[in-house]
Amino acid sequence: MSLPTVAFAMQPERTRYVLTPELLKRLAGLARILDERPITEFDERAKRLLGEAEILVKGRGAPGEAEILVTGWGAPFFDEAALARAPHLRLIVHAAGTIKGLVGRSVFEAGIKVSHAAEANAVPVAEFTLAAVIFAGKRVFQFRDIYAADRGRGRIQTLQGEAIGNHRRIVGIVGASRIGRRVIELLRLFDYQLLLYDPLISEAEAEALGAEKVDLAALMARSDIVSLHAPLLPETRHMIDARQLALMKEGATLINTARGALVNEAALIAKLQTGSINAVIDVTHPEIPEGNSSLYDLPNVFLTPHIAGAIGLERRRLGEMAVDEVARFLEGKQLLFEVLKQDLARIA
Known part of the structure:
Protein backbone atom coordinates (compact mmCIF):
# COMPACT_ATOMS: atom_id res chain seq x y z
CA MET A 1 0.00 0.00 0.00
CA SER A 2 1.49 3.36 -1.03
CA LEU A 3 2.06 6.10 1.51
CA PRO A 4 -0.07 9.24 1.37
CA THR A 5 1.66 12.25 -0.15
CA VAL A 6 2.69 15.50 1.52
CA ALA A 7 3.94 18.85 0.22
CA PHE A 8 5.04 22.05 1.98
CA ALA A 9 4.06 25.70 1.51
CA MET A 10 5.99 28.39 3.40
CA GLN A 11 8.87 30.83 3.04
CA PRO A 12 12.13 29.07 4.00
CA GLU A 13 13.78 32.24 5.31
CA ARG A 14 10.90 32.78 7.74
CA THR A 15 10.48 29.18 8.87
CA ARG A 16 13.96 27.94 9.73
CA TYR A 17 13.84 25.41 12.59
CA VAL A 18 10.13 24.67 12.01
CA LEU A 19 10.79 21.40 10.19
CA THR A 20 14.13 20.14 11.45
CA PRO A 21 15.90 17.14 9.85
CA GLU A 22 14.59 14.98 12.68
CA LEU A 23 11.00 16.07 12.07
CA LEU A 24 11.35 15.59 8.31
CA LYS A 25 12.64 12.08 8.94
CA ARG A 26 9.66 11.33 11.16
CA LEU A 27 7.27 12.78 8.60
CA ALA A 28 8.88 10.69 5.84
CA GLY A 29 7.96 7.63 7.86
CA LEU A 30 4.33 8.70 7.79
CA ALA A 31 3.94 10.02 4.25
CA ARG A 32 5.80 10.35 0.98
CA ILE A 33 7.36 13.80 0.83
CA LEU A 34 6.93 15.00 -2.74
CA ASP A 35 9.58 17.70 -2.47
CA GLU A 36 11.29 19.12 0.60
CA ARG A 37 11.45 22.51 -1.10
CA PRO A 38 8.29 24.37 -0.08
CA ILE A 39 5.81 26.09 -2.33
CA THR A 40 6.08 29.87 -2.02
CA GLU A 41 3.64 30.78 -4.79
CA PHE A 42 1.14 28.95 -6.97
CA ASP A 43 3.42 28.65 -9.98
CA GLU A 44 3.92 25.75 -12.42
CA ARG A 45 5.93 23.78 -9.86
CA ALA A 46 3.16 24.20 -7.30
CA LYS A 47 0.63 22.91 -9.83
CA ARG A 48 2.73 19.81 -10.36
CA LEU A 49 3.10 19.19 -6.63
CA LEU A 50 -0.57 19.67 -5.96
CA GLY A 51 -1.65 17.22 -8.60
CA GLU A 52 -2.01 18.76 -12.03
CA ALA A 53 0.86 16.84 -13.65
CA GLU A 54 3.64 14.29 -13.20
CA ILE A 55 6.60 15.25 -11.02
CA LEU A 56 9.93 13.69 -10.23
CA VAL A 57 10.33 12.08 -6.82
CA LYS A 58 13.95 11.10 -6.19
CA GLY A 59 14.56 10.85 -9.91
CA ARG A 60 11.50 8.75 -10.69
CA GLY A 61 8.30 9.77 -12.36
CA ALA A 62 5.38 9.88 -9.93
CA PRO A 63 2.05 11.66 -9.66
CA GLY A 64 2.04 14.75 -7.48
CA GLU A 65 -1.48 14.67 -6.11
CA ALA A 66 -0.58 16.06 -2.69
CA GLU A 67 -3.02 14.83 -0.07
CA ILE A 68 -1.50 16.73 2.84
CA LEU A 69 -0.14 20.28 2.80
CA VAL A 70 2.02 21.47 5.68
CA THR A 71 2.11 25.26 5.64
CA GLY A 72 3.89 28.01 7.53
CA TRP A 73 4.57 31.74 7.52
CA GLY A 74 4.71 33.10 4.00
CA ALA A 75 2.49 30.44 2.45
CA PRO A 76 0.33 31.73 -0.42
CA PHE A 77 -3.38 32.15 0.25
CA PHE A 78 -5.33 29.01 -0.55
CA ASP A 79 -8.34 30.30 -2.46
CA GLU A 80 -10.79 28.61 -4.82
CA ALA A 81 -8.33 28.79 -7.73
CA ALA A 82 -5.62 27.08 -5.69
CA LEU A 83 -8.14 24.55 -4.44
CA ALA A 84 -9.02 23.62 -8.02
CA ARG A 85 -5.35 22.74 -8.56
CA ALA A 86 -5.33 20.32 -5.63
CA PRO A 87 -8.07 17.76 -6.30
CA HIS A 88 -6.66 15.19 -3.87
CA LEU A 89 -5.97 17.47 -0.92
CA ARG A 90 -7.46 16.19 2.34
CA LEU A 91 -5.60 18.05 5.08
CA ILE A 92 -3.88 21.42 5.61
CA VAL A 93 -1.77 21.67 8.75
CA HIS A 94 -0.47 25.17 9.45
CA ALA A 95 2.81 25.07 11.37
CA ALA A 96 2.22 28.58 12.69
CA GLY A 97 -0.48 30.56 14.48
CA THR A 98 -3.46 32.15 12.80
CA ILE A 99 -4.76 30.60 9.59
CA LYS A 100 -6.97 33.56 8.62
CA GLY A 101 -4.52 34.75 6.00
CA LEU A 102 -4.05 31.26 4.58
CA VAL A 103 -7.39 29.61 3.88
CA GLY A 104 -10.82 30.80 2.80
CA ARG A 105 -14.22 29.30 3.46
CA SER A 106 -14.03 27.33 0.23
CA VAL A 107 -11.39 25.07 1.79
CA PHE A 108 -13.76 24.03 4.57
CA GLU A 109 -16.68 23.72 2.16
CA ALA A 110 -14.59 21.29 0.10
CA GLY A 111 -14.33 19.02 3.13
CA ILE A 112 -10.62 19.59 3.66
CA LYS A 113 -9.53 19.31 7.28
CA VAL A 114 -7.59 22.24 8.68
CA SER A 115 -5.40 22.35 11.77
CA HIS A 116 -2.90 24.84 13.11
CA ALA A 117 -0.13 25.20 15.68
CA ALA A 118 -1.53 28.28 17.42
CA GLU A 119 -1.39 26.42 20.72
CA ALA A 120 2.37 25.92 20.28
CA ASN A 121 2.83 29.55 19.29
CA THR A 304 9.98 45.14 20.37
CA PRO A 305 9.53 44.00 16.72
CA HIS A 306 6.82 41.33 17.07
CA ILE A 307 9.07 38.78 18.75
CA ALA A 308 6.78 37.48 21.49
CA GLY A 309 5.65 34.58 19.30
CA ALA A 310 7.85 31.69 18.23
CA ILE A 311 11.28 32.78 16.99
CA GLY A 312 14.46 30.82 16.43
CA LEU A 313 14.55 27.51 18.27
CA GLU A 314 11.02 28.07 19.64
CA ARG A 315 9.71 27.37 16.14
CA ARG A 316 10.44 23.68 16.52
CA ARG A 317 7.33 23.42 18.69
CA LEU A 318 5.30 24.47 15.65
CA GLY A 319 6.78 21.70 13.51
CA GLU A 320 6.35 19.12 16.24
CA MET A 321 2.69 19.98 16.63
CA ALA A 322 2.16 19.91 12.85
CA VAL A 323 3.77 16.49 12.45
CA ASP A 324 1.78 15.19 15.43
CA GLU A 325 -1.44 16.33 13.73
CA VAL A 326 -0.43 14.63 10.46
CA ALA A 327 0.15 11.41 12.41
CA ARG A 328 -3.25 11.65 14.11
CA PHE A 329 -4.97 12.27 10.80
CA LEU A 330 -3.34 9.29 9.14
CA GLU A 331 -4.17 7.08 12.11
CA GLY A 332 -7.82 8.08 11.85
CA LYS A 333 -7.77 9.94 15.16
CA GLN A 334 -9.42 13.24 16.02
CA LEU A 335 -7.24 16.26 15.33
CA LEU A 336 -6.39 18.06 18.55
CA PHE A 337 -6.18 21.51 17.00
CA GLU A 338 -8.71 21.39 14.20
CA VAL A 339 -10.10 24.67 12.91
CA LEU A 340 -13.73 24.73 11.76
CA LYS A 341 -15.35 27.14 9.34
CA GLN A 342 -17.32 28.82 12.10
CA ASP A 343 -14.10 29.50 14.00
CA LEU A 344 -12.96 31.99 11.35
CA ALA A 345 -15.28 34.66 12.72
CA ARG A 346 -13.69 34.69 16.18
CA ILE A 347 -10.10 33.52 16.02
CA ALA A 348 -7.16 35.90 15.86
Missing part, protein backbone atom coordinates in the same frame (compact mmCIF):
# COMPACT_ATOMS: atom_id res chain seq x y z
CA ALA A 122 0.94 30.59 22.42
CA VAL A 123 3.68 29.22 24.68
CA PRO A 124 6.41 31.79 23.94
CA VAL A 125 3.86 34.64 23.84
CA ALA A 126 2.69 33.71 27.33
CA GLU A 127 6.30 33.43 28.52
CA PHE A 128 7.13 36.84 27.03
CA THR A 129 4.07 38.33 28.71
CA LEU A 130 5.01 36.84 32.08
CA ALA A 131 8.46 38.41 31.80
CA ALA A 132 6.92 41.73 30.75
CA VAL A 133 4.53 41.69 33.72
CA ILE A 134 7.33 40.96 36.20
CA PHE A 135 9.62 43.60 34.69
CA ALA A 136 6.80 46.15 34.61
CA GLY A 137 5.96 45.54 38.26
CA LYS A 138 9.57 46.10 39.29
CA ARG A 139 10.00 49.05 36.90
CA VAL A 140 13.06 47.34 35.49
CA PHE A 141 13.34 49.62 32.45
CA GLN A 142 13.17 52.76 34.59
CA PHE A 143 15.89 51.39 36.89
CA ARG A 144 18.02 50.60 33.84
CA ASP A 145 17.72 54.11 32.44
CA ILE A 146 18.40 55.88 35.73
CA TYR A 147 21.39 53.67 36.49
CA ALA A 148 22.89 54.24 33.05
CA ALA A 149 22.30 58.01 33.26
CA ASP A 150 23.66 58.48 36.81
CA ARG A 151 26.43 55.87 36.84
CA GLY A 152 25.52 55.58 40.49
CA ARG A 153 22.74 54.50 42.84
CA GLY A 154 21.55 57.66 44.53
CA ARG A 155 18.20 57.99 42.77
CA ILE A 156 17.86 54.24 42.61
CA GLN A 157 17.86 53.96 46.40
CA THR A 158 14.96 56.41 46.51
CA LEU A 159 13.01 54.60 43.79
CA GLN A 160 13.44 51.28 45.60
CA GLY A 161 11.48 52.68 48.51
CA GLU A 162 8.42 53.51 46.44
CA ALA A 163 5.30 51.33 46.16
CA ILE A 164 6.65 49.16 43.37
CA GLY A 165 7.32 45.44 42.94
CA ASN A 166 5.05 42.51 42.20
CA HIS A 167 3.63 41.53 45.58
CA ARG A 168 -0.18 41.59 45.30
CA ARG A 169 -0.18 43.66 42.17
CA ILE A 170 -3.43 43.75 40.20
CA VAL A 171 -3.02 42.43 36.66
CA GLY A 172 -5.85 42.78 34.15
CA ILE A 173 -6.10 40.31 31.29
CA VAL A 174 -8.14 41.41 28.27
CA GLY A 175 -9.32 38.31 26.43
CA ALA A 176 -9.62 34.69 27.60
CA SER A 177 -7.97 33.48 24.40
CA ARG A 178 -5.60 30.51 24.40
CA ILE A 179 -2.77 32.93 25.15
CA GLY A 180 -4.79 34.85 27.73
CA ARG A 181 -5.57 31.61 29.54
CA ARG A 182 -1.92 30.54 29.46
CA VAL A 183 -0.90 33.89 30.90
CA ILE A 184 -3.43 33.54 33.70
CA GLU A 185 -2.13 30.02 34.40
CA LEU A 186 1.43 31.32 34.71
CA LEU A 187 0.47 34.34 36.81
CA ARG A 188 -1.46 32.17 39.25
CA LEU A 189 1.91 30.91 40.52
CA PHE A 190 2.63 34.40 41.88
CA ASP A 191 1.00 36.77 44.35
CA TYR A 192 -1.07 38.66 41.81
CA GLN A 193 -4.72 39.55 41.90
CA LEU A 194 -6.09 38.75 38.44
CA LEU A 195 -8.91 40.52 36.67
CA LEU A 196 -10.37 39.27 33.39
CA TYR A 197 -12.43 41.00 30.74
CA ASP A 198 -14.04 38.77 28.14
CA PRO A 199 -17.73 39.14 27.28
CA LEU A 200 -17.89 35.52 26.08
CA ILE A 201 -17.18 33.86 29.42
CA SER A 202 -19.20 33.73 32.62
CA GLU A 203 -18.21 34.76 36.13
CA ALA A 204 -17.97 31.09 37.07
CA GLU A 205 -15.66 30.36 34.14
CA ALA A 206 -13.44 33.29 35.07
CA GLU A 207 -13.34 32.11 38.67
CA ALA A 208 -12.38 28.61 37.54
CA LEU A 209 -9.47 30.15 35.63
CA GLY A 210 -8.39 31.98 38.78
CA ALA A 211 -9.56 35.47 37.87
CA GLU A 212 -12.35 37.90 38.69
CA LYS A 213 -14.58 38.77 35.75
CA VAL A 214 -15.03 42.53 35.34
CA ASP A 215 -16.05 44.90 32.59
CA LEU A 216 -13.38 46.63 30.54
CA ALA A 217 -13.69 49.99 32.27
CA ALA A 218 -13.26 48.42 35.71
CA LEU A 219 -10.27 46.42 34.53
CA MET A 220 -8.56 49.50 33.10
CA ALA A 221 -9.21 51.51 36.25
CA ARG A 222 -8.20 48.87 38.81
CA SER A 223 -5.21 47.23 37.18
CA ASP A 224 -1.58 48.08 37.81
CA ILE A 225 -0.72 46.17 34.64
CA VAL A 226 -3.03 45.54 31.69
CA SER A 227 -2.18 42.81 29.16
CA LEU A 228 -4.04 42.45 25.86
CA HIS A 229 -4.88 38.99 24.48
CA ALA A 230 -8.04 39.55 22.44
CA PRO A 231 -8.39 38.63 18.75
CA LEU A 232 -8.60 41.42 16.21
CA LEU A 233 -12.22 41.48 15.04
CA PRO A 234 -14.39 44.36 13.81
CA GLU A 235 -15.82 44.73 17.31
CA THR A 236 -12.41 44.72 19.03
CA ARG A 237 -10.65 47.19 16.73
CA HIS A 238 -9.51 50.19 18.83
CA MET A 239 -11.17 48.69 21.91
CA ILE A 240 -8.46 50.46 23.90
CA ASP A 241 -9.07 54.09 23.07
CA ALA A 242 -8.64 57.46 24.77
CA ARG A 243 -11.53 56.80 27.15
CA GLN A 244 -10.07 53.50 28.34
CA LEU A 245 -6.54 54.87 28.59
CA ALA A 246 -7.79 57.79 30.68
CA LEU A 247 -8.99 55.29 33.30
CA MET A 248 -5.53 53.81 33.91
CA LYS A 249 -3.76 54.40 37.20
CA GLU A 250 -0.80 56.73 37.41
CA GLY A 251 2.26 54.61 36.68
CA ALA A 252 0.28 51.66 35.29
CA THR A 253 1.62 49.64 32.35
CA LEU A 254 -0.11 48.50 29.17
CA ILE A 255 1.29 45.35 27.53
CA ASN A 256 0.29 44.44 23.97
CA THR A 257 1.45 41.15 22.47
CA ALA A 258 -1.82 40.57 20.59
CA ARG A 259 -2.60 42.87 17.66
CA GLY A 260 -1.62 46.50 17.21
CA ALA A 261 -5.03 47.58 15.94
CA LEU A 262 -6.66 46.65 19.25
CA VAL A 263 -5.32 50.01 20.42
CA ASN A 264 -5.98 53.46 19.05
CA GLU A 265 -2.31 54.24 18.56
CA ALA A 266 -2.69 58.01 18.35
CA ALA A 267 -4.56 58.02 21.67
CA LEU A 268 -1.94 55.73 23.21
CA ILE A 269 0.95 57.94 22.11
CA ALA A 270 -0.82 61.02 23.47
CA LYS A 271 -1.29 59.29 26.81
CA LEU A 272 2.29 58.02 26.90
CA GLN A 273 3.61 61.51 26.15
CA THR A 274 2.13 62.70 29.44
CA GLY A 275 4.39 60.23 31.25
CA SER A 276 1.49 58.97 33.35
CA ILE A 277 1.60 55.38 32.09
CA ASN A 278 4.13 52.95 30.64
CA ALA A 279 3.86 50.46 27.80
CA VAL A 280 5.45 47.24 26.61
CA ILE A 281 4.54 47.00 22.94
CA ASP A 282 5.38 44.02 20.72
CA VAL A 283 2.77 44.68 18.03
CA THR A 284 1.76 47.89 16.31
CA HIS A 285 -0.48 49.05 13.49
CA PRO A 286 0.98 49.41 10.96
CA GLU A 287 3.17 46.39 11.69
CA ILE A 288 6.28 48.59 11.48
CA PRO A 289 5.69 52.09 12.90
CA GLU A 290 6.56 55.09 10.76
CA GLY A 291 10.18 56.16 11.13
CA ASN A 292 9.18 59.32 13.01
CA SER A 293 6.86 57.50 15.45
CA SER A 294 7.24 58.52 19.08
CA LEU A 295 7.07 54.85 20.05
CA TYR A 296 10.73 54.51 19.13
CA ASP A 297 11.86 57.33 21.42
CA LEU A 298 9.56 57.63 24.42
CA PRO A 299 11.43 56.61 27.60
CA ASN A 300 8.35 54.95 29.07
CA VAL A 301 7.91 52.61 26.07
CA PHE A 302 9.64 49.25 25.63
CA LEU A 303 9.13 48.50 21.94
